Amino acid sequence: MTELTPLQNLWLTETVRLREEHAGPLDDLEANRLARAAGGDLPGRIQRRALWLAERDGLTAALKHWLQGARLALVLLMIFAVLSGAGLAFAALGQTPVNVFWALGSLLGINLILLLSWALGLIFAGEHGATLGRLWLWLSEKLARDAKAAQLAPALLLMLQRKKLNRWALGALVNGLWLLAMFSALILLLTLMATRRYGFVWETTILGADTFISITQALGYLPSLMGFNVPTVEMIRASGNGALDIESARQAWASWLVGVLVVYGVLPRLLLALLCFWRWNRGKASLRLDLNLPGYAQLRERLMPTSERLGVNDPEPAQLHRVESQAGELASEGALLVAIELDEQRPWPPALPKNVNNAGILDSRESRHKLLEQLSRFPPARLAIACDPRRSPDRGSLALIAELARNAGATRVWLLQAPPGEGLDAERLGDWHVALQQLELPFADCAPMNWLESGHD
Structure with a gap:
């Protein structure tokens, strides 16, 4: 993130508050999570959240x-x-x-x-x-x-x-x-x-x-x-x-x-x-955030919660945000394979090379939250995300894929083949292709094991 002066940090924070006051809440799940992970007092978390949103949205x-x-x-x-x-x-x-x-x-x-x-x-x-x-x-x-x-x-x-x-x-x-x-x-x-x-x-x-x-x-x-x-x-x-x-x-x-x-x-x-x-x-x-303003007061529970809340609660954005990896801010190493919402009929995990770790299947809010918190501290150099293209690419899944990708050095999406005797819906598969292209993430229908192991195909 660009180095800014304290005055510019406060300025951007106030700009984000005004923007949300007039246009409604922003899609801030990842910003809130990163602000919580960074710790600190409430004003510091509000500023970190605002600076992340300002960087993402071009402010x-x-x-x-x-x-x-x-x-x-x-x-x-x-x-x-x-x-x-x-x-x-x-x-x-x-x-x-x-x-x-x-x-x-x-x-x-x-x-x-x-x-x-x-x-x-x-x-x-x-x-x-x-x-x-x-x-x-x-x-x-x-x-x-x-x-x-x-x-x-x-x-x-x-x-x-x-x-x-x-x-x-x-x-x-x-x-x-x-x-x-x-x-x-x-x-x-x-x-x-x-x-x-x-x-x-x-x-x-x-x-x-x-x-x-x-x-x-x-x-x-x-x-x-x-x-x-x-x-x-x-x-x-x-x-x-x-x-x-x-x-x-x-x-x-x-x-x-x-x-x-x-x-x-x-x-x-x-x-x-x-x-x-x-x-x-x-x-x-002497400038400080006025925490009594409605825009900041509403963030208290989200940034310093008494209990963690996960899930997609915000309105759908007009378009998906382009994925840009932030793992460069921390040392990233190793390779990781993770799957999203696979049914019990599919055997998992596949055989993995020794230097590739298995993060399991993300099928609950708790598992997503735990992995995201881990990746924010120890981002992998390579991340493969396995998805079942028989499911529709809903906003929650795409937001999760984008958030995972932002916490890895490089990411590829593995669109799994259908089980024997069952075909894939061509229209639904096309929706996946369009969504992943919009996120600018590479994808394939074959296992990227060579890439996970060595970084090369």
Whole structure:
């Protein structure tokens, strides 16, 4: 089974729960048995069951595709953030001479408005940033190109909402992208200032010079503590009449503009991104299954039963699942012959080579359960399953054959000949052939003794 992170394990478990909640119980007899055989507490067994079903039904592969789509969607959003930040820098320095407060509004206006909106939403609603989050989820699903991936996003959101982690995950995404935009604007602003000469002015019709002097000094106080220059009162007052052709004035205004961008644009987003990422990691480590949910509560008796129950109780699936051996996860060795529901008229077992063991005839729930438990711990390298084709290939028999095959290195089905004087029903034999072909298991009407003994025909 594919190695997954703890968060991805919980995610797939929640996806399987939602799937069963909307579409009904899955065919999970083998998954339940393997979960019981692995032992552990109830949450561990629920996860093992869900991961086995997810692997069988393609949800694990869908998760991989979704994560690939999510990474690509994030790259696209990062590219958009970089271009947006560059656009802000070009807009800020697009005038000649540069109006310092117009430039400041271009660099910080939208950022500060959305930052305030995000903070208020976090405090009062906890869901702000959902638009950007939905855009990312939508892009992730589209880029995944897997129909089964559509079930993953709702499961992730429901799982995170229980611990209110969605606000921190979205916060890390929103603030991270805005940090990238602000950093892009800062880099381009420095590049333009390093390669071109700009003059700085301020203009007003209704405000006085003293107002602009106070605003400039107030905004420059925190940047000045970090070493950025602030224009003097004389420079500020003189810049109201036109751009000063003095190098020190240009450098002071440029340093002030860069300092204000760093302190009020870059640093808040950096600190918020780090805060959200820290809260996300801390909350992620505390995620657990909610065993009070109906979907999990119903599994308690099946995965940690007070008494074992065997048999086929689930509705018939739309199609049989392809058999894939899992014996490679454990060391498999030896050969085994087993028969399914033979009548007393047929002598059994046949003569067997010394290195081939006889597992007897499976004709009861107890015998099936005992053998399956044994095979889950000690899978044989080769398994031959003898069937009487005079019986119909019902769902229970085929499910048992598939489950036995999944616990062996290699499997062959032996369709026994009819007793002397009795023929086989051609239509029923054809049904067996079709069913075994659907399971992708090799079958024959002769005893596979050479193959059991040596692995070769």
